[in-house]
Amino acid sequence: MKLQKTACDYIDSVCRNIRSRRERELFRAELSDHIEQKTAELMRGGRAQEEAERAAVESLGPAKTISKGMNAVYRPAAVKYIFLATTLFLAFLNAAPWLAFLFNIPNMPLAVFPAEGDTAVIGGADGPTRIFVSSGSWSMISFILPLLLAVFACITVWLFLRPKFGGKNNDMHPRT
Amino acid sequence: MKFDKSMTSVGTSLLILHLLEVRDMYGYQIISELSAQSCNVFEFQEGTLYPVLHSMQKDGYIDSYAVKAENGRMRKYYKITERGKRQLHTKKKEWRAFSAAMEQMIGGRA
Numbered sequence: 392m393k394l395q396k397t398a399c400d401y402i403d404s405v406c407r408n409i410r411s412r413r414e415r416e417l418f419r420a421e422l423s424d425h426i427e428q429k430t431a432e433l434m435r436g437g438r439a440q441e442e443a444e445r446a447a448v449e450s451l452g453p454a455k456t457i458s459k460g461m462n463a464v465y466r467p468a469a470v471k472y473i474f475l476a477t478t479l480f481l482a483f484l485n486a487a488p489w490l491a492f493l494f495n496i497p498n499m500p501l502a503v504f505p506a507e508g509d510t511a512v513i514g515g516a517d518g519p520t521r522i523f524v525s526s527g528s529w530s531m532i533s534f535i536l537p538l539l540l541a542v543f544a545c546i547t548v549w550l551f552l553r554p555k556f557g558g559k560n561n562d563m564h565p566r567t
Numbered sequence: 568m569k570f571d572k573s574m575t576s577v578g579t580s581l582l583i584l585h586l587l588e589v590r591d592m593y594g595y596q597i598i599s600e601l602s603a604q605s606c607n608v609f610e611f612q613e614g615t616l617y618p619v620l621h622s623m624q625k626d627g628y629i630d631s632y633a634v635k636a637e638n639g640r641m642r643k644y645y646k647i648t649e650r651g652k653r654q655l656h657t658k659k660k661e662w663r664a665f666s667a668a669m670e671q672m673i674g675g676r677a
Binding site for chain 1: 595614619638642
């Protein structure tokens with residue numbers, strides 16, 4: 392059975408307001424199936440398709456109530472975005488010296504530059520500050536920053552992709 | 568008979584787990600069974616069932632899988648998990664204690 396305008400409009404208005412893109416599409420299929428079954432049942436009772444669809448949609452309740460309920464279930468996890476922000480910050484810290492070098496910005500904020508001998512210059516809002524940095528601590532920074540970036544990037548990618556590759560068969564693919 | 572919303576919402580997840588303990592079901596089937604088995608007492612806006620189902624799935628009480636239905640669509644079936652079964656038995660015990668206490672308090676005084 393092909394659903395008509397009443398049902399399609401209702402499904403659109405429910406799904407349009409579901410924030411999670413993934414759940415939106417999965418729920419569209421589930422809701423369409425529900426309306427189709429209800430419509431078919433009402434049509435078996437002698438109603439015309441348009442009338443049956445309208446009744447099926449009415450029995451589901453306001454579109455906003457459903458999308459609000461679904462959004463309450465699939466709230467974006469704050470931890471994902473905290474990891475994303477930290478990864479971006481670490482990426483910037485790693486890239487800052489190169490950006491400063493490429494674009495010739497001597498006072499680039501947060502850029503840690505290796506300097507001749509045992510000194511380094513740290514750029515800041517108040518202008519460059521010359522400090523003594525041993526070669527040991529520079530190599531520690533140059534080792535730890537990329538390592539931290541790699542760790543945070545891996546965790547962030549995992550947090551964002553986890554639902555797609557999760558072990559549970561909770562989507563619309565048939566279980567074999 | 569129409570009930571206060573707070574009275575029916577408390578038991579919705581318990582009823583869903585109870586139905587799914589018997590067999591796997593899809594959303595529309597759960598609604599039809601709830602209505603039929605309760606002699607139309609548990610009738611509510613059908614759309615409100617889905618956030619409850621999805622929330623229970625997120626909490627690990629139920630799981631889902633899809634089967635190609637007779638209308639050609641992929642139909643999402645829900646099944647109870649081991650965690651859901653434990654939750655059902657705990658909640659059933661709580662409910663029996665609660666309803667026995669209520670019956671003792673107000674039973675026969677209507």
